[in-house]
Amino acid sequence: MKKTTVFLLAGIVLFCMAVAAGLLLRTEQKDESNGTIKIGVAIYYGDDTFISNVTNSLSDIVAKYEQETGVRLYLGTADAQGKQETQNNQIERFLALDYDVLAVNLVDRTNAAYIIDKAMAKNVPVIFFNREPVQADLQKWDRLCYIGTDAVENGRLEGSIVVDAYHADRAALDKNGDGILQYIMIEGEIRHQDAVIRTEESIQAIRDAGIAVEKLDGGIADWERSQAAALAEQYFREYGDQIEVIICNNDDMALGVIDTIDRLGLDFRSVVGIDGTPQGLKAVQEGRMLGTVVIDYQAHAELIFQAAYALATGQRAEDVMQVGQDRSIRAPMYVVKSE
Numbered sequence: 001m002k003k004t005t006v007f008l009l010a011g012i013v014l015f016c017m018a019v020a021a022g023l024l025l026r027t028e029q030k031d032e033s034n035g036t037i038k039i040g041v042a043i044y045y046g047d048d049t050f051i052s053n054v055t056n057s058l059s060d061i062v063a064k065y066e067q068e069t070g071v072r073l074y075l076g077t078a079d080a081q082g083k084q085e086t087q088n089n090q091i092e093r094f095l096a097l098d099y100d101v102l103a104v105n106l107v108d109r110t111n112a113a114y115i116i117d118k119a120m121a122k123n124v125p126v127i128f129f130n131r132e133p134v135q136a137d138l139q140k141w142d143r144l145c146y147i148g149t150d151a152v153e154n155g156r157l158e159g160s161i162v163v164d165a166y167h168a169d170r171a172a173l174d175k176n177g178d179g180i181l182q183y184i185m186i187e188g189e190i191r192h193q194d195a196v197i198r199t200e201e202s203i204q205a206i207r208d209a210g211i212a213v214e215k216l217d218g219g220i221a222d223w224e225r226s227q228a229a230a231l232a233e234q235y236f237r238e239y240g241d242q243i244e245v246i247i248c249n250n251d252d253m254a255l256g257v258i259d260t261i262d263r264l265g266l267d268f269r270s271v272v273g274i275d276g277t278p279q280g281l282k283a284v285q286e287g288r289m290l291g292t293v294v295i296d297y298q299a300h301a302e303l304i305f306q307a308a309y310a311l312a313t314g315q316r317a318e319d320v321m322q323v324g325q326d327r328s329i330r331a332p333m334y335v336v337k338s339e
């Protein structure tokens with residue numbers, strides 16, 4: 001009697017779970033049968049300005065493509081909030097829900113192998129973007145690629161903005177007239193390839209132009225405006241007028257520096273950044289920054305879409321765009337300087 005009740009209860013519980021799972025799957029896989037292409041986008045941190053510009057632009061492109069062609073597309077996005085473990089779970093979920101292609105902005109660029117193995121097992125192609133996996137991982141499969149900018153060129157172009165400003169008005173930059181540019185460097189995340197390379201190359205470009213430099217100080221602000229503002233406050237209090245230029249690995253951090261300049265009531269305009277975010281470009285136009293290197297986020301999103309569509313429809317990325325030997329596709333960039 002007791003046994004029968006237990007079996008009955010277990011049966012009811014199992015039945016309910018199956019119905020719930022079925023419903024869940026049906027809502028999330030709603031269009032599988034009518035040929036909808038499902039693109040899963042996994043981002044490292046939704047609050048990052050540049051990344052949210054890219055993903056917003058990607059949704060616009062997808063909506064426009066659907067409207068113009070009638071092809072049915074579904075874009076699912078997942079924000080890992082800076083945790084690789086969360087991202088791994090999100091990827092597994094996309095795969096369980098039969099997404100056709102994944103676009104992954106890794107939290108930890110050394111973690112690609114885990115995601116690649118899972119995706120390969122389900123034959124789902126992966127486009128990594130902005131945070132570049134190591135070559136050994138990218139070369140594992142011809143249905144993988146990377147979309148990002150060339151960090152060396154990012155850095156060299158940023159350095160060229162300082163060089164041009166120096167040649168245009170040397171006294172405005174080399175304020176103490178000692179022939180050496182005293183600078184502060186504000187960097188993105190510690191293990192991010194863009195941060196490391198941009199830091200080195202921006203300074204190298206200035207040196208290569210024959211301008212001597214001296215680093216007063218520098219710190220890591222994780223690409224964030226508020227962290228950069230706090231660092232800048234510390235540097236202005238410590239070095240004051242000795243600071244001649246502040247080089248930032250991205251625009252949000254440059255804007256943080258400008259926030260501090262405003263708060264302290266200083267007249268300091270020798271700040272450079274990278275990204276060309278709308279707010280960054282505004283600061284350049286207003287002459288509050290020497291310039292920025294625009295990484296065209298719309299072009300970035302367009303490339304991600306083209307690669308995703310090709311891979312999801314059985315083509316190779318190289319059939320529709322230029323893919324390097326290193327399986328990378330490089331997004332364009334250009335300089336915008338203040339007048």
Ligand code: GAL
Binds near residue numbers: 188194249250274
């Ligand atoms: C960089 C970009 C930064 C930040 C970072 C995140 O390429 O310049 O602003 O978005 O990627 O990985």
